Amino acid sequence: MSETMTTESHVHHPDYVKIWAVLVALLLVSVGGAMSNIRGVVLVAAFGVALVKAYLVAKNFMHVTVEKRFVPYLLLMMIAFIVILFAGVAPDVMKHGGLRWSNDAAKQTVESGMKAAPKNE
């Protein structure tokens, strides 16, 4: 037997449909940009737009910016740990050679893969 919990709104509700429209427009930008032949444009269109969209969803739909400060700090801390993970692992896994070591199996795979499918870019 649960009672209705009166949710006094802790957020101000903006025009969500407008924000959705912006998100869809950004989606179209990223798809359009992806068809470009310039690598830089593709990257910005894909990932730059993704970052903006994510921020818009977090701010306007999840109301992260009006939550108690603890919440965005917690989420950023988790992202920071993933950055640390990347920083500590990528030198061994992303790179295929370093100071007095070489990952020959991986270099082989890259080489044969690149030969099989010649790229235009």
Add this chain to the structure above:
Amino acid sequence: MNAQADHAGLVHDGAAHGEPGFFLKYCWSTDHKMIAMQYLFTGMIMAVLGGFLAYVFRMQLGFPNQNVPGFGLVTPGRYNAVVTMHGSIMIFWVAMPVLIAAFGNFLIPLMIGCDDMAFPRINRLSYQIFLLSAIVLLASFFVRGGAFGGAWTAYPPLSASGAYNLTPIGATLWLLAVALEFVAFLLGGINFTVTAMNSRAPGMKMFDIPIVVWMIVLASVIFMASAGPLIAGAVMLLFDQTLSTGFYDPTRGGDPLLWQHLFWFFGHPEVYVVLLPAMGIVAEILAVFARKKLFGYKTILYTAWAVGVLSFVVWAHHQFVAGIDPRMANIFSITTMLISVPIAEMVFLYIATLYGGSITLDTPMLWALGFVAEFLIGGVTGIFLGSSGTDIYLHDTYFVIAHFHYTFVPIAIIAVFAGIYFWYPKMFGRMMNETLGKIHFWGTVIPFNVIFIPLFITGVAGDQRRVYSYAQFAEQSRPALQHLRTTSTIALLVMLTFQIFFLINFFWSLRHGKRAEANPWRSTTLEWTVPSPPPHGNFSVLPTVYRGPYEYGLPGRADDYWPQDAPN
């Protein structure tokens, strides 16, 4: 939003749902104290199994290639399975459930002055998932090939390929069991954290929370943050085992080193996940039995936070000889040296707590002091391993084993016994027998040292880990030191025998121990203000808190302790 004012003084309406039957009370309960007991007893049963496995492999090492009574001949494959399961069980199914889940469940609502966890049904679910994980793990002993034999670290390709580990079904079951255990602790840990953050008694500010509660919450957060990437990595290993993917297969474009990184990114914080609750338990006991305020509560807290953060940047010291880039090894050496500082500081603060205190050496205090002394040895020997230069020699030798047992045994055994002896009166309403307790203490701690000091020596002499018999691999050891290995085995047999004193004490006192009053240790924290054992709902009147948790030895007061909930 702030519903505290609405509920101040209100009683958990236990009468509304009547006296439950056996099933509801013991198997389907949402009461945090019952769930704590479920975790405690499951952990204790798994500890017996883990101890038996230690007996098996030490018999093999002390008396090589002879029939082990109660087990049989230890073949290479069975040896691998036994050591793998010993490690896995002790960490995941003994240390974590008892230190975090059992003590956390029992203590947190009581110590912060509320009637249960914030989400009791999620609490029940987390135990059920945990129990399932234990069942899956136990089932792996009985499948074709037997239990997983790829070491608790499960490095691929050994762990990914049944052709290599010879325990393909066991390997997948092990992985599933660990995954389920992770889910259980994620759920449970989040519940603890939310409860501690939100459900405190009115007046209990952040720095009025008993340190053991902080430590368990910190441990839960560290676990959560470090387990994520490993969960991803475990899914990838599962696919390598079952779907012929090549995530860790260098011939298929994968990288075995990736697993190592993901595993140790979790594995190193994990040791602090178990260390912090143990230190929290010890801190509570030291304050009570020295009748003295915990020295530097805030410093202990900040240090613990610092350890938590630092623990995320030291992990590759487990991989110094795995072929990581030497420049990374440099960086990880430095961070590893750094992390010894805050832990040492915490030990100093504990010693400072004792200084000038009015110390009584009851059994809980003996165990707490034993923790400090033995963990110190463990910590100091870690320094040799944290420096990549010396680690090149010591890696994979028995020196490593001795080091981590000098840290893990204080954590998972000494601190656990300290906690059990200390909170037993509250949990079960009876006092344990002091004489049996003291015999148990000395009979555990002295043999413990006789087991592992010889292993430091054999390790430095060159004895390699995970070798089932040096008779067949003489170059992996120093043959002249067999007497040390045998000594170690005999000491283990002695230590295991003395556990009988604990079992007798524990179970006999349940029925025949002296009835415990509410506060037999004259402690200030809130769990001692309720009857022993506490009723469903804990507090007949929910408390308000007026001060911190360690007000002992105050001049000018009639009693030498000032409970947190006493108005004046």
Add this chain to the structure above:
Amino acid sequence: MSSIAKPIANGRSATGIPTARLITWWVIASEIVIFGGLLAVYIMHRLGHPEWGAAAAHTNTVAGAFNTFVLLTSSLCAVLAHKAADEHNGPRAAKLLCLTSLGGLIFLTIKGFEWAKDIREGFVISSGGFWSYYYTLAGLHGLHVLAGMIIMLIVAADAAKNQELQRVECIGLYWHFVDIVWIFLFPLLYIAR
């Protein structure tokens, strides 16, 4: 559901955040490290293996983009449900949650067709580095979509009776997180070549 009344512990809020929302943020935090870990690992492989571009070209950008649109729209429905719940309009919140769930169903259906085509063309999870990560990433995400849908329908059932309205926002938060993960998966798996 059991008839256990909520403990007082559940109603307290020393932080000012209601326990339901607080636990939701912690769940999201734990999911960030799970997906973040898998994504970080994928990114380092993708950067180290430029030859995966050939395989990546086979993913259907149109399907991916449309699925992104579907999830964005379902997120809109979820946040409108939150607004309705704040206005104590449980039945409207429930309807909007059902629409959100429907969005999830459309997403999974399109993904099903996508995967069926890929598998017919011979690209399975063991077909190579890119495909292993593709199926694992999208599969893990899909599982979270499915779980979200189920929980959402349960919350909707209560909300329709004007009960447990605080849960509407909470399941919405989870759903927005799943949406954000897809916002990053889309360029990583469908655009980057």
